[in-house]
Amino acid sequence: MLAMPEVNYIKHLRENEDLSINEIVRKTGKNWRTVKKYADGEVPQENLVFNKGGMMYEDGFGEIVDCWLEEDLKLKKKDRRTNMAMYKQLCREYEFKGSYRTVCDYIQHRKPKIKEENNKRYERLEHPPGEAQVDFGNMTVVKDGAYKDIKALILSFPFSNAGFAYPLPAENSECFLEGLKQLFNQAGGVPTYLRIDNLSAAVVSIGKGEKRIYTDNFLRLQSHYGFEVQACNPASGHEKGNVEKKVGYTRNNFFVTAPEMQDFPQLAGWLEIKMREDRNRPHYDKGTLIEELWTKEKEHLKTLPISDLPIYSIDSLIINKYGEIKVDGERFTIHKGSIKQSLVIKKEWDIFTCFTSDGEIVYQESRPYMNKTRVIPWDDILEDWSRKPRVIKYSRFFKYLPERVQVYLTINPEETKNRVKGLKTLLDKHSLNAINESLNDEKLLGRTPHELGHILEAKKSVYPEKLDEIHTPFVLLDYETDLESYDKRLFPNMGGRIS
Template identity: 55%
Template sequence: VTKEGKEKDRSILILSFPYSNAAYAYPLPAENSECFLYGLTQLFRQAGGVPRKLRIDNLAAAVVSIRKGGERQYTEAFERFRLHYGFDVQACNPYSGHEKGNVERKVYYTRQHCFVPAPLIEGDEELAEWLHRKMIEDRARPHYEKGRTIEELWQEEQKELLVLPERDLPIFSFHHANVNKYGEVTVDGEALVVHGIPVPNRVLVKKEWDRFMVLSQEGEVYLEAPRPYTKKRRELPWKDILAEWAQKPRVVEYSRFRVYLPEAIRKYFMEQPKQTASRIRGVQKLLERYTVYEIAQWLDKYQRWDLTPHEIGVLMEAKRSEYPAKWEEAYTPSVLVDYETDLHVYDQRLCPSREGGSRA
């Protein structure tokens, strides 16, 4: 997905119902145990109930090992989750994707239907709501072989779901971690500084799907913050994209990257069609000194659609080199505000005979 001109990776957990071909999907920032179980909780809520049986592959978030005879050893967290919601689990054989072919096809369909091109998002909550609507709208199409809509078949299948428990199971895990001599604790592979903690030390790390807490052995909270992977974003390669557009200006209108450009720059490119190629090359040059969003903010503020990129660069550089605006402060007594010194008084003191002052 794309947010503020940067790409973010999201894993999509899909729950598919083979009888009706209905499905639900939920976006998550990672594929660990906390995300997997939190995502299942949200999917059960969206479906309005719990499937009686859940067929899964041998993902590490649920399966610890496969014993002789095919018996699975599940993680303690997944086993507790299964007992809370009351469903049975069927694990596929290793390397046997055909045993859950319905959801495998649904993964491919959802990727093509919803994420090509990558959607623009404001936040994860908005993405989850958007994806939920898309999956509901998709149920209006006919089933591929039953001659009825997916929605009609889903209404029948939904009646077979187990009732949701009154309360969701809280999803979190605890891990011990060492504090090194620099006061750092490693969370999700990243060393994070924790202030106010004696070093070296040993602490507890409580992990939820999107946040973590660093706790003392007595439960005192040293740090609470988003998990590091929730912040990771990649810059879109605008220089390469603009280089391609400069060669073929007509593709701008049809490029999948066009929607990711700030509105001001899209308008600037299309304002004078005969100059589109030169403006693209000029903005590409400006990216050596400014970001796409700095250029867009300048255009939004001054509305100078007539200028060449070189002229915009000159004005932006001039604006950058200006002295900052005078700060307002409230410490000077009111009697001294705008007070002007009478230098004649000093002249009388320094040279009384010439300025008519006294020697006293």
């Protein structure tokens, strides 16, 4: 349809300048039939817009196409059906009598609206008891006076909103499977269905639709515990929305501020207690206590297997010319091995063990990520405390100081400000642990930071006590060498002396 100025121009050429249809075509460049329509026809009126009708809307074919469009939007573009494929499928399976153009017009009209609806609306899912969702969450703890970033594997049951959590150092396959095993033990049973994200720790590749290729270790765990897997579609976090919210809830309620960690077993025990206590609150929608709902849901879980499943992976490495192997991106020197020797590496979630081909253990060490930490910015914190010394007991960071350092800063409130400034200076040369150890002497709690610094320096310069020597023969003790006898033998012509 031509715009109104173009229609008006064609009418002007025809009526006022008395041009023929062919002359108007040459002058405007428009199609002959289009020119004829507007030159000799009536002036077009603005059409009223009504809701669309026809067989796509009235006979239910539109609902079928809508369903296909929604399904295809979850797939990669190359895997989606074309308009022609949809038209042929309608004709073949549903005896559609309309034209291909009818289908195209409908798709052109509906596809943008379906996209908009999917961006704003999520389907309310019904979760039967026994189904669970699992996901990792990033958390921060404090270990040995430094920040440590860990992963918390969260298992949630949407029916009751019960949650379980287990701390781990990484998101690799060994950690994921070990975490699942521990979570099943905490829950006292195995979920009937487990919805997971497309984690690299479990999924090798994503196929069309719901097809997934899983790792051998994950399939081994699934076979041992007997649960079914429901994998989420790519970029569809809402499909496991319960566990997504549980991850945020766990972080906000138990990891702000960062708790102190001695080791992973201690942190796991602490977190298990917190999650158990959290079930004594009402369900967000059902009004009943989560613990009561969980008691009912536990009856639908599968029984735990009698035997435990060891979690590990096997790899093989060759010792390089420097006598090293590389595990998790870090190099380790194998003193008991030889160059170009092949080793079998058994990787567990926390340690790795190196075996020779004969089964002899030649090396065992913690995996590198077990000891990774981030420094707490004590300089900035102490600078803030020096301006407001009365608030240091209420600071989130105060509990991260070693116990004797806490006492040293607060034992005399009048000296707190000076001691905070002094501690900031001491940290330029000494560690918090060294300062804490020196303060185990009660007498030093009354010393100024300046005096404490001199004491620490003196300790650093003291040589260790001489050990009792018991292996030298008695006749050689305190023996002094006569150098003149050596001179006489080496230079007899010079009278036994060297000038």
